[in-house]
Amino acid sequence: MVYQIFLGIIGGLLSVQLSQAQDLIKDQPAQKNALEALNHIYSWEFDQAREKITLLKPKYANHPAYYLLKALVLHWKYIPLEKSHPQYATYGQLLDRCTQLAEARLKKDKNELEGLFFKLMPNGLRALAEVETGSLRRAVGYGRKAYGAVKRGFKLKHQFSEFYFSTGLYRYYAKQFPQSRPIIKPFMIFFPAGSKAKGLQNLQMATQKALFTRQEAWVFLGDIYLRYESNLYQASLAFGQLLQQFPNNPFFALKYAECLVHLGRYYEAQNYFVKFQKLSPPMYQIGWRVLQGIIAERLQKDLDLAKKQYAEALNIKGFDQRYSRDFRALAKAGLARITAAKNATNARKVAKALYKQARKHTEYEWLKKQIKQALKNLK
Structure with a gap:
């Protein structure tokens, strides 16, 4: 779910002039290479991204940005990159190296912004990944490491607009996670209370004022509107904005198509299936079949075809816990609707x-x- 975090912050760090501790922020060619690498990552051009990152190695092999960029190539190429994936060990090693180099910088200057950011990012990625897989104690550990940097950003967002993004994320999810995962509540005593309204406000500000984290703010707003705020139209605007800028990104295409299907814009949605339907990861195969099933059920009124698509989606093995779970839930709800229509006791x-x-x-x-209303009707 919350899984693309902090990608855009890298670019912000490479250009912000608040710190003078590293030549990277004053090295225009290096900044250009790093920012182009980020755009290649979003555009699903991973070989080109690696080429740009390699250009940083001679001068910046001991800079945390170099290792985080390499980690983010894996993060997006294998999305959703979970612990069971063969590349996760390499991904974790890159994040650990990023953290080590950031901490070394902070030992020299505890307020150094590059050190704060590059300590925040890998620990934030790890914390959210642990939450998704249910390893709450490990998530809290990573979260506590990241929180100090996030907290400092609360006071800097008016001075440096990229902080609207990290502030918005914390404010929103600090409130939302305990609601959607009640088991987390006891652990939240370690962190200040969140606010959904303030979180959304800060993320909206990031889409307007931030330069390098603007796209990441759109990603999270889309996810939040789709999952928690029940605002499918706003979710479609967010993912549509991303897909317009990065038309070769199959993840953005999948999420935009999903929003269109939920809005009843079926013919529009079908135009985007070609961007992801042949990809092998279960997330795409499950998602495509579920969306096809909904279209068959609601537009074509072909319940047999819908049932077939839902069943095929549920039979796909190796599904992820981050995105496929919701698609599988949609498939089960679809099968439930079809079954309930038979109006027999066993059905x-x-x-x-x-x-x-x-x-x-x-x-x-x-x-x-x-589902609550459907269960009530079945009593």
């Missing part, structure tokens, strides 16, 4: 079970409300 029982499974596995608040 109603099966439908109830499917609805409850879907409710358990989704974070889509609007889907939970639909």
Whole structure:
């Protein structure tokens, strides 16, 4: 879910003139290479991204940005990159090296911005990954390491607009995570309270004022509107904005198509399937079949085809916990609707079970409300 965090901050760090500790921020060719590497990553041009990152090595092999950029190539190429993936060990080593170099900088100057940012980013990535996989104690450990840097950013956002992004993320998810994952609540005593309203406000400010974290703010706003705020139109605007700028990014295409399907814009959505339907990761294969199933059910009124698509989606093995869970929940809810329509006692029982499974596995608040009403109607 919250999984693309802090990508755009790198570019901000490379250009911000608040710190004078490293030649990188004054090295225009290096800045250009790093920012172009980021754009290649978003554009799914990983070989080109690596070429740009390699150009940094002669002068900046001991700078944390070099290792974080290399990690982010893996992060996006194998999205969603989970612990079970063969590349995760390499990814973790790169993040660890980034942290080590950042901490070395902070030993010389505890207020040095590059050190703060590059300590924040890998620990933030790790914390959110641990939350997604249920390793809460490890998540808290990484979160506490990252929080000091995030907190300092609260006071700097008016001075440096990129901080609107990190501030918005913390404010929103510090409130949302305990609601969507109640088991986290006891751990939140270590952190100040969040505010969804302030979080959204800061993320919106980032889309307007930030330069390098603007796209990341759109990513998270899209996810938040889709999952928690039940504002499918705003979610579609966010992912549509991203896809317009990075048309070769299949993840953006998948999320935009999903929003269009939920909005009933079925023919529009189908235009984007070609961008991801042949990709092998389960997230794309499950997502494509579920979206096809919804279209078959609601537009074509072909319940047999819809049932087939939903069943195929659920039979795909090796699915991830970050994105495929919600698609699987949509498939189970779809099967429940089709089954409940038979209006037989046994069918109603099966439908109830499917609805409850879907409710358990989704974070889509609007889907939970639909399921609640459907279960009420089946009583």
